[in-house]
Amino acid sequence: MELKLADYKSDLAPDWCPGCGDYGILSALQTALYKLGIEPSRAVLVSGIGCSAKTVHYAATYGIHTLHGRPLPVAQGVKLANPELTVVAMAGDGDGMGIGAGHFVGVGRRNPDLLYLIFNNEVYGMTKGQASPTLELGAQPKSLARPNLQSKVNPLMLAFASGFTFIARGYAYDVKNLARLMQQGIEHKGLAMIDILQPCPTYNNLHTREWFAPRVYDINAEGYDPRVPREMSDAERAERMARFTLKATEWGERIPTGVFWHADLPSFEERLGTFLPGYPKTAPSTRPPGGESERARALMRGHRVAK
Amino acid sequence: MNGMEPQVIDDFTWRVGGPQGGGIETAATLFAQVLARGGWWVGARREYHSNIMGRHSYLDVRAARRPTRAFFERVDLLAALDAETLARHLDEVKPGGVLVYDPDAARMPLSKLPMLDGAAYKRIAAALGGGDPVLERALERYRESDVRLVSLALEPLAREVGEAVGADAITAKKTLNTVAVAASLALLGYPLEFLDAALADQFAAKPKVAELNRKVAAEVYRRVEPLADVALEPIGSPGERIYINGSHASAMGKVAAGLGFMSYYPITPATDEPFYLEAHPESGVVVVQVEDELAAVNMAIGASMAGARAALTTSGPGFALMTEALGFAGLTETPLVVSLYQRGGPSTGLPTRTEQGDLRFALGAGHGDYPRAVLASASVEDAFADAALAMNLAARFQLPVVHLMDKYLASTTRVIEPFDTGTVVPDPGVVATDAKGVFPRFSLAAEGGVSPRIPVGTPGAGYWITSDEHDEIGHITEDPELRDAMMEKRAAKIEALRKWLGPxxxxxxxxxxxxxxxxxxxxxxxxxxxxxxxxxxxxxxxxxxxxxxxxxxxxxxxxxxxxxxxxxxxxxxxxxxxxxxxxxxxxxxxxxxxxxxxxxxxxxxxxxxxxxxxxxxxxxxx
Structure with a gap:
């Protein structure tokens, strides 16, 4: 049966505020899955806590709405148990860059084959607009009692430092390009992260749709090549790292979007496969049942007093 | 052990003490294996500091004619590999027992023991009559309690014997543990062939090292005169018996029950289990070392949601970090086993020492009410059976199960009959076989609170899971009637579980x-x-x-x-x-x-x- 875009939409109506960037992200994700022809029942969306976390309920895939900060570990557990599934983890900026930041670094070091979306609106919307870790030092959106006393973290730079192999930025109101980025991120063999600029019409009166519109531009359309092959000279690598850093830290009159870094490293599943016989084919959720007793006996043989 | 006729021995404890990292664990394993090969029921316990190298550590190896599960305060033979052992174990050798010590160590004043902490120094100095006692006074103290002193300079002996059989000085020194074991066994009159066979086995991967150690053992036997009144003899054959500690038994039980996934963050004394599984890919378990305990527990939950049988090991501090997610597993009805290896608390407490201080914590961990099972293992045999039972309970009742272990069980190794792995049958739980379309994962038509389950990713179906209260398909709800129904459905599992288990x-x-x-x-x-x-x-x-x-x-x-x-x-x-x-x-x-x-x-x-x-x-x- 031919899949339709409508097959990726659940019966539940979103309860986000009118004008919220989350609508664009949901739509882009459904489009990306549809365009890739991924069966809805073979995709698992995993979110944390907050407005962004509700996204999973609006897609007709499997959806896991986890704890604050924990979508990445849950998503990795799903993926490593059943590597045949398409797994997309998502988190708000507080979720992903604050309470869950340790997992961001951890997952980067592993490079599992999954896509991670950061819904970046610089505020904690669900708890009425507190400063998130991506809010600039000194900024004071309308619900803050005083200007922000903490500097912001740059998700692109942190992803780079942590070893993510696909690093991109999208814009929630540019659904077409965002869907394209998501498609690329899902197709990438390894860990892909998209930092999504997502205006919060209710609590972030500084970085609004009107503020972003004239600033965002596509670096790939301007000729930026993100590809980083496995084999390259140190000089070439250094040049690409410098180029990445310049683009990833550009913020102001012009705000870059697109793919910044696209490297090629063995995924965590491949790394596991070099030690675990048959993995990923023998992954715990996909292998046929049976053999448990034999496996325990194999272990026990090593403990015999008289070999 | 007094008197001239060799006494029949039914029960014998050998203690070896020395600096952590100096190989006394290898020595104890060797001693245990040698006796186990001669048909003795052996148990060994390990005491150590939270330290990599140098602090005082000791092991007791108890051999008996029947299986035993506990240890005595006073031992039959103490092999003191350093001066600190001599000082710390005053009054812990039985009257008539034997102390093997290095004469150089006995010439040291207590204040020269580099790793002895202040509290221990004060206590031992006072016991030895005050001042800064030279350890000769410790020897007097042993003598006064009828302990026989056997002066044996083990380190020079290792060097000398090693060099005599052709090893260089550094290699020769590494045979110290073999020398200590061989000297003890020679004193007791235990046949060399068992030591020889155990050494060949212990160093099977390194034939040259095996040969050196076997030669060293034989040479020590030539030089050490057996005690006239003690004869420790082989009593039979080990048959199929295994020598195993609680950590490995617990890992094995989980594997027998179908364990597929274990994530962990290193913590004493819980890490032996995943570390062991990492070393044995034939277990078929995906083991992942992660960035913290929050990741460990949530990753295992994710794996379980996708249909893997998942478990964790941790101890108090790590379990504290896992409690939010434990409630997540409870609310989302996700099978999960946590083997909680208790150690001295609170806080970092006594990280390498045993305690049962986490009972109330395990019973109440997490906010809100949710069903869980808590069981505690008593022995290596229990560790295997309980780990398997915990896995099956988690699968059948779709809830977190806390399997209480402790440091004593983790680091006590015993000779036992092999586990009957055939008695463990992985319980698939209640599985829906014809799921199509939107699936009521949290169906209220649930016998004993258990809704039929399919893992996420099951083709042709779909549902949601949320950490919020939810409806039957897993969408968020705050509806008062649904809330009551869901709370009552989950709570019903405890009585169903009690009935299923039986008294x-x-x-x-x-x-x-x-x-x-x-x-x-x-x-x-x-x-x-x-x-x-x-x-x-x-x-x-x-x-x-x-x-x-x-x-x-x-x-x-x-x-x-x-x-x-x-x-x-x-x-x-x-x-x-x-x-x-x-x-x-x-x-x-x-x-x-x-x-x-x-x-x-x-x-x-x-x-x-x-x-x-x-x-x-x-x-x-x-």
Whole structure:
């Protein structure tokens, strides 16, 4: 049966505020899955806590709405148990860059084959607009009692430092390009992260749709090549790292979007496969049942007093 | 061991002490293997500091003609590989026992022991008559308690013997542990061939090292005169027996029950389990070392949601970090097993010492009400069976199961009959076979609270999972009626689980007809049963702490004694809460050292003679 875009939409109506960037992200994700022809029942969306976390309920895939900060570990557990599934983890900026930041670094070091979306609106919307870790030092959106006393973290730079192999930025109101980025991120063999600029019409009166519109531009359309092959000279690598850093830290009159870094490293599943016989084919959720007793006996043989 | 005729030995304990990282564990394993090969039932326990190298560490290896599960305070032979061992174990060798020591060590003043901490220094100096005693005074003290002193410069002997069989000085020195074991066994008159075979096996991967050690062992046997009145002899064949500790048994039980996924963050004493599975890919388990315990627990939950049988190991501090996610597993009805290896708390506490201080924590961990099961293992055999049972309970009832272990079980290694892996059948739980379209994962048509389950990713179907309260397909709800229905559905699992288990799984008894009943849980069972031999007492091992077994009829009219490893009597409180019975006597220990047979025996005798207080603290141990 031919899949339709409508097959990726659940019966539940979103309860986000009118004008919220989350609508664009949901739509882009459904489009990306549809365009890739991924069966809805073979995709698992995993979110944390907050407005962004509700996204999973609006897609007709499997959806896991986890704890604050924990979508990445849950998503990795799903993926490593059943590597045949398409797994997309998502988190708000507080979720992903604050309470869950340790997992961001951890997952980067592993490079599992999954896509991670950061819904970046610089505020904690669900708890009425507190400063998130991506809010600039000194900024004071309308619900803050005083200007922000903490500097912001740059998700692109942190992803780079942590070893993510696909690093991109999208814009929630540019659904077409965002869907394209998501498609690329899902197709990438390894860990892909998209930092999504997502205006919060209710609590972030500084970085609004009107503020972003004239600033965002596509670096790939301007000729930026993100590809980083496995084999390259140190000089070439250094040049690409410098180029990445310049683009990833550009913020102001012009705000870059697109793919910044696209490297090629063995995924965590491949790394596991070099030690675990048959993995990923023998992954715990996909292998046929049976053999448990034999496996325990194999272990026990090593403990015999008289070999 | 006095008298000239060699005495028949039924039960013998060898203690080896030395600096951590110096290989005494290898020595103890070798000693244990040699005796096990001769048909002895061997148990070995390990005491160590939270330190990589240098701090005092020791192991007891007990060999008996019958299986044993506990240890004595006083040993038959103490092999002191350094001066600190000589100082720390005063009064811990039985009268007539043997001390093997290095004469150079005895010439050291106490203040020159580099790793001896201030509290121990003060205590030992006082015991030796004050001042800064030279350790000759320790030797006098041993002599006064009828300990026979055997002066053997083990390190020079290792060097000399090693070089005599053709090794260079550095390699020769590495044979010190073999020298210590060989010297001890030669003194006891145990046949060399068993040591020779054990060495060949221990160094099977390194034939040259094996050859050197075998030559060294033979040379030590030539030089060391056996004691005239002791003869430790082989008593049979080991047959199919295995030599295994609680950590490995627990890992094996999980594998037998279908374990597919384990994530972990390193913590003493819980990491041996995943570390062991990492080293054995034939287990088929995906093991992932992660960035913290939050990742560990949530990753295992994710794997379980996708259909893997998932488990974790941790100890108190790590479990504290996992509690939010434990509630997540409870609310989302996700099977999950946590083997909680208790160690001395609170906080970092005594990281390498034993305790049963996490009972109340395990029962109540997490916010809100959700069903869970809590069971405690008493032995290596239990560790295997309980780990498997925990996996099956988690799968069948779709809930978190806390499997309580402790440091004593983790690091006590015993010779036992092999596990009957055939008795473990992985329970698939209640699985929906014809799921199509939107699937009611949390269906309220649930017998015993258990809704039929399919893993996420099942083709052709779909549902949601949320950490919020939810409806039958997993969408968020705040509806008051649905909330009640869901809470009641989940809560129903506890009674269903109790019924499914039956009382025989929940507790076991030993001489329950006695007028005085000791109640214990976890690893106190071994020492209790041995300490009460011949006394008019019975014993109840409570295996399930949640749900709690129905004990009221059993305890009716009895004098009750509770024995446990924590200061406040956590189990005693639970017993009172569940049965209305407050124990007449509470015997506790919280210095981190295992209960000795002697001290538990003395405490029981005091109970029977009417001299015991309501609350007794056991304080033995180095």
């Amino acid at each position: 025989e799984e929940m507790y076991r008894t030993h001489k329950p007809e006695a007028g005085t009943l000791v109640l214990g849980w976890g690893s106190t069972e071994g020492v209790t049963l041995e300490a009460m031999e011949g006394l008019d007492m019975g014993y109840v091992q409570v295996r399930f702490l949640l749900p709690f077994p129905d004990l009221e009829a059993l305890l009716e009219g009895k004098r009750l004694v509770v024995l446990e490893y924590n200061q406040s009597g956590q189990f005693a409180h639970l017993l009172a809460q569940e049965t209305g019975r407050k124990p007449d006597h509470l015997i506790v220990k919280y210095n981190g050292r295992p209960m000795t047979i002697e001290e538990v025996r003395a405490a029981f005798e005091a109970v029977l003679s009417g001299e015991a207080e309501a609350y007794t603290v056991l304080r033995a141990g180095v």
